[in-house]
Amino acid sequence: MTTGLVLAADAANAAGAVSTGEAVAFWILGPLAVLGGLGMLFARNAVHSALWLAVTMLSLGVLYMIQQAPFLGFVQIIVYTGAIMMLFLFVLMLVGRDSSDSVVEVLRGQRLAATVLGIGFAVLLVSALARALSLVTPIGLAGPNANGGNVANLGQSIFTDYLFPFELTSALLITAAIGAMVLAYTDRHAPGGKKTQRELVIARFRGEYARPSPLPGPGVFATADSVATPALLPDGSVAPESLSEIIEATSTKRLSEDIAEVSGNVPAPDAHALGGANGTGHRNGSARPGLPASTGTSGSAPGGEEAP
Amino acid sequence: MSTAQLLANDPVWLTIVKVIAIFAFLVVMTLFMIWWERRVVARMQHRPGPNRVGPFGLLQSLADGLKLAFKEDIRPVLADRWVYFLAPVISTIPAFTAFSVIPLGGEVSIFGHHTALQLADLPVGVLVVLACSSLGVYGIVLSGWSSGSPYPLLGALRSAAQVISYEIAMGMSIVAVVLYSHSLSTSDIVTAQQSGWFVWLLFPSFAVYTISMVGETNRAPFDLPEAESELVGGFHTEYSSLKFALFFLSEYINMVTVSALATTMFLGGWRAPWPLSAVGGGVLNTGWWPLLWFVVKMLIFLFVYIWLRGTLPRYRYDQFMRLGWKVLVPISLVWIVLIVGIRAFKNSPNVSPQQVLIAVGVVVALILAVTFLLPTRPEPEDGRIELTGGGYPVPPIDLKVPQTPPRRRRTGVPGTQRQPAGVTAGEDSSASTASSKEASDGSV
Known part of the structure; x- marks a missing residue:
């Protein structure tokens, strides 16, 4: 260059x-x-x-x-x-x-006006x-590029000869900017205004929203962190709030082992069965013998059965 | 002879040599920066960092680069084919171009030709860097859009807003430098700092520039376009292999370029630092020595980048925007007006320094008077110390933590035996309560 x-x-x-x-x-x-x-x-x-x-x-x-x-x-x-x-x-x-472009004419006579204006503009140009x-x-660049160079001379003429148009342009731009701000401004303190983070938290704990916390993600006892995996509640049932409306959830059949394990319906590991011949419950060796068997209601979860 | 005239006499082969040298310098700097960043961050986190490949792990980034090149090049089904292909290229080319106006040193002799250590010296050199950075955003924005996936799009939108906002602050910090050096040319700015670096004279501008350069290059704590915890990888989530490598390259080159510009504008460019500049009548400012000072100063800025990344958490997006528009831009504006006023007073023959000082004193006194008139924030009335947001039941300050039930204390688990006997029964026994509870849980 x-x-x-x-x-x-x-x-x-x-x-x-x-x-x-x-x-x-x-x-x-x-x-x-x-x-x-x-x-x-x-x-x-x-x-x-x-x-x-x-x-x-x-x-x-x-x-x-x-x-x-x-x-x-x-x-x-x-x-x-x-x-x-x-x-x-x-x-x-x-x-x-x-x-994509809409072909519906929103303003009446829009195309006609656009054609006329376009032709007029082309003629002008x-x-x-x-x-x-x-x-x-052409007078050449010797004058504009004389002492101080192009940039300095440009600055000089903007701030001396063309000061008024320059200031006028900036006033125009500021007007436009303020207009945009006025149009986009919403009063936070007016009714229906946007809440701050603090106000939102307070409103959540007051009970103005359905729940104070975010919806449960893949649960504590879930075997995957995919959004398709529902959260399991401590009794082994599927937390319905953790199911997405748009994502197909994993069916409960595939989760049956987890559900059984969480709800404590798994028989305690047999000390003699080291080979795992009848060890259906301890899939990953983490069957929880400490959990009392009576807490679990059942393995049949209400949600998650081939959710749409 | 000025730098521009020196460079105009360059033969074509010398220009080509310089282009190749700058290209090689930037690529090597990228490889070095990746290694350095990993080592320094590792040191800050008390771990060794890469230390297997080559001495001190120096060849680690080379190995990583080779691995990256052999990865599968994936194009998502929903991607816009051409834009997806072009985006990394668009982000890389301006990154390399911007460095061409940086003066790396003064006059040297290369194979008998006297030239300056700079590829091009335009009368608007500083604007070249700004223009290149604003073109580089296209790469990021288009990559995000063309990937056809929500996270990259969000990253791209963030990046567009971020770079436009921070470019304003950056441009304004440059204005002050230009006012003092009377030129937009980078080599003239270095020449203007012969008697003193602009970092001392224009410290607010320097501060605004250094903050906005971090925002401009999308680096921590302002790395919102690629926030890993929010947007997976941000704009380059869907990219792999060499296309991803190009994004990586351009990010690091941009860091090097803005650091080099900061050096040029505020730290005297290639000039030797003060005690060294006096050695031997300025012999350290001639020949190839300036290259060393330049690289050292640039590395200081790059180290600050790494330091910031190792130290600060990421900003929230609205806080980040607030910082840009409500802090940096107003500070720059006021500062520019201030220095313009000072210069106007200084240059007018009718005003003596005494009068200027009196005027400044009056203004400061007025501001002080106004601050005294401002009402102070009212104290909370009932004398109670507010603990949390008003109107909620909070525990009293003098709440006694209940003692451990005697049954648990009597179990005599090994964990409690380590503690002195008196502590468990004391008033402030939360620590021992916790530990004994933990121990008793373990015994069940």
Whole structure:
């Protein structure tokens, strides 16, 4: 890129002349920018569209740098590609990957208005471009890049000649930001406002919610930590709250050994049966002889029987 | 001759050599950082860390890298094919590019050519680093989106919000440096610190920069986009093999780059630290010596990264955002206004330092007066010490822990015999109660 800058600098001194380096850069970046624009128009996916637009913005930024406006080029990349496109992407991702364009006309006459405005804009753009190419004579970069360089001169003119438009623009942006904040603001203290974490905890313990704690995960005696494994209560029954509505739970048949073990219905290990010939209960050697056998109600759990 | 002019005279082969050298430096730094991080964190946790492969385990990251390359490359069914492929590339390329504007040293002679130890010196060098970091976020965001799975998407959204917010604070901390060095070019910033480093002059900016650089690179305690305890692996959950390696690489290179920028902007860049800079009339600031100082200063920042990771727990997301928007950004804004005011006073011929000091004194006195006028927070009225949130039954402070029932004491389990006889019956016997209970449980 340094060599490109140097080449462009040579070209800039001869006002209006296009050097080889500049031409090469233009014929690489120009088609890229156009390709990005076309891609944005024709991409099916909204995120792909945004990416194509980012390509266009990037090529424009590099084009500015080649044209001896490094500050403009990098600000283009930081602000437009970095921040604004990122916010677009942010919104598109929140909307979801499968959302496609709606063909229903929401506003009446929307397409007609869009067509007319689009044609008008194109006419404006083309006429302005034509005028810029034919009537305006280039004065070269010697003036803007004189003492202090491009960046310093840019700063100077923003804060002297163009101070008022600059401040006006910032006022506009601040107005927009405050407007957005007002629209998005919700009063926490108003009824129905969002609770803080502390208030939420207090409300939970007061009983304003169904239970103070989170729903039970895979239980204490569960053999897996998968969300499909229901929690078992101390009496061996399945905790119904631990079953997910959307995930198919493991059937109780596969859990029968655990349930039997937890509920204490397993016979105590036989000291003579070392080979495990009749050792049905001690699957992993952890049958709990300490648990009294009377606590368990039964192994038949209400939930978990082929839950949908 | 200025650095930009020196670099403009570089022949093409020298530029290529520099590019390759920077590439190699960054890759080696990544390998070294992984090893160093594991060793230092291990030391902080009283364990040896990797010590099997090579001397002191130095080749561990090389072995891990080779292993990573031979793993299966998986693409999830729901992934968006092209974006999923492009995302690691997009995150890696800007990471390498950003380092090209960092001045690693002053003027040296390479094979007879006089050049500076820097690849490119743009008039907007600092902005290049910012631009590259804002492009690098694309890699993270797109990887999260294209994986087609909820955890990566959440990580990507967090990362987008996080990097945009912290880039503002970072940019503002850079403004102060630019005001004092009169240039956005990195080599000019180093030159401007000849008489004194900006870390002393602009300490608030330095503090804001160091905090926001940790946020910008998604490192602990701000590693929310890849929070293991919440999002499995965050944005790179679905990645494996070399694609994952690219994310790993770009994360470490970004750390190296922002540390290098911090060195350049606040710690005098490649300049020798104070007592050494006076040796032999500044001989340590010439030739290849600066490379050493630069790397040492950069390693200090990188060590702080590791130190933070070994020490601090992860921030909650809203606290993290609050820190960025409500602390760092306002501090930077006030600080910028302050130094602009100071510089304006200093440069105007009509104002003497005396007048400036008087004005500052009046302002400080006014602020103090206002703070005295602020009402103090009311004390709790009934003189009781609040224990928890109001209105709930709490145990009284002078609650007596009930004594162990005599039946249990009499069982005479071995655990209780170690203790003096008087303690169990004493008033404050919670410890012995607990231990005897434990012991009696064991005997059943």
